Amino acid sequence: MTSDVVLGARDVTRRFGDFTAVDSVSMTVGPGEVVGLLGANGAGKTTLIRMLLGLLAATEGVVELLGGPPDQTRRARMGYVPQNLGLYRDLTVAENLSFSAGAYGVPVPDIPADLHGVRTTLVGDLALGAQRQVAFLVALAHAPEVLVLDEPTSGVDALSRAELWDTIRHQADNGVGVLVTTHYMEEAQQCDRLLLMASGQLVGSGSEDDIIGDTRAVAVRTSDWSQAFAALNDAGVPVILAGRAIRVPDTDPADIDAVLGAAGITADITPVRATIEERMLVLAREHAAQS
Numbered sequence: 001m002t003s004d005v006v007l008g009a010r011d012v013t014r015r016f017g018d019f020t021a022v023d024s025v026s027m028t029v030g031p032g033e034v035v036g037l038l039g040a041n042g043a044g045k046t047t048l049i050r051m052l053l054g055l056l057a058a059t060e061g062v063v064e065l066l067g068g069p070p071d072q073t074r075r076a077r078m079g080y081v082p083q084n085l086g087l088y089r090d091l092t093v094a095e096n097l098s099f100s101a102g103a104y105g106v107p108v109p110d111i112p113a114d115l116h117g118v119r120t121t122l123v124g125d126l127a128l129g130a131q132r133q134v135a136f137l138v139a140l141a142h143a144p145e146v147l148v149l150d151e152p153t154s155g156v157d158a159l160s161r162a163e164l165w166d167t168i169r170h171q172a173d174n175g176v177g178v179l180v181t182t183h184y185m186e187e188a189q190q191c192d193r194l195l196l197m198a199s200g201q202l203v204g205s206g207s208e209d210d211i212i213g214d215t216r217a218v219a220v221r222t223s224d225w226s227q228a229f230a231a232l233n234d235a236g237v238p239v240i241l242a243g244r245a246i247r248v249p250d251t252d253p254a255d256i257d258a259v260l261g262a263a264g265i266t267a268d269i270t271p272v273r274a275t276i277e278e279r280m281l282v283l284a285r286e287h288a289a290q291s
């Protein structure tokens with residue numbers, strides 16, 4: 001891997017017994033780049049991240065952090081916000097910050113104005129959004145060159161999410177390479193590049209358009225939306241209800257027309273481009289059919 005890579009995997013596999021959680025994945029993150037790692041629950045994202053950070057050994061393949069194996073010295077140059085945040089819940093906000101700064105031998109970061117009021121509150125007593133803010137402060141205190149964020153905004157309100165994304169973008173603008181997993185598709189759109197995992201494999205990469213490829217969906221518009229949903233569901237069609245909008249990924253519009261016609265439902269049936277979520281559903285379905 002070249003010096004343009006701050007984080008990378010080459011043909012990396014991880015097995016747990018007979019189960020392959022990550023299957024021959026190759027990927028890179030460059031300096032100043034925000035790479036989004038997407039995939040359904042259990043796709044292998046966290047397992048890949050743990051190998052990239054040297055927290056879990058790869059069964060096969062090579063991982064590289066900042067130009068070499070992810071040893072302790074290199075790990076000290078990166079920031080990591082794990083899914084469970086990795087904070088000491090029985091220490092206060094101020095204690096968490098000074099403990100972590102002490103461990104890295106850097107000055108304790110300033111507490112932002114909106115956290116001042118809780119600086120002596122135990123982290124375990126904070127709202128999740130504030131806990132995530134503290135986890136970001138801890139991860140950034142030693143000016144890391146690589147930032148790895150595992151669902152950093154999960155359970156956080158829209159405003160706090162936007163603020164955390166401001167922080168991510170600011171870091172990337174300063175040359176930090178960022179790998180971020182997310183379940184929010186509007187966040188995926190803020191990444192410079194996306195990687196899509198399904199069943200341990202890397203099944204797509206590039207822009208949102210590259211990921212979706214030529215996957216299509218059918219949009220169904222009808223005033224009888226609840227009956228239409230029930231009829232399609234009863235017919236075993238993998239239908240999605242988003243608000244009152246009905247969509248069916250990767251299907252033949254004629255089949256939908258036939259099901260709704262037989263149920264006596266009048267509907268406007270339009271072929272449309274699939275979304276990333278729909279592409280992920282299609283992949284999950286294909287995998288379930290294979291196994």
Ligand SMILES: Nc1ncnc2c1ncn2[C@@H]1O[C@H](COP(=O)(O)OP(=O)(O)OP(=O)(O)O)[C@@H](O)[C@H]1O
Pocket residue numbers: 016019021039040041042043044045046047048
């Ligand atoms: N230590 C382990 N022992 C056995 N199986 C494991 C272990 N860690 C992970 N797995 C399995 O590997 C698969 C991938 O898990 P992983 O946590 O990497 O997925 P993920 O994409 O991060 O999912 P999520 O979005 O839910 O966090 C899952 O089926 C999980 O049960």
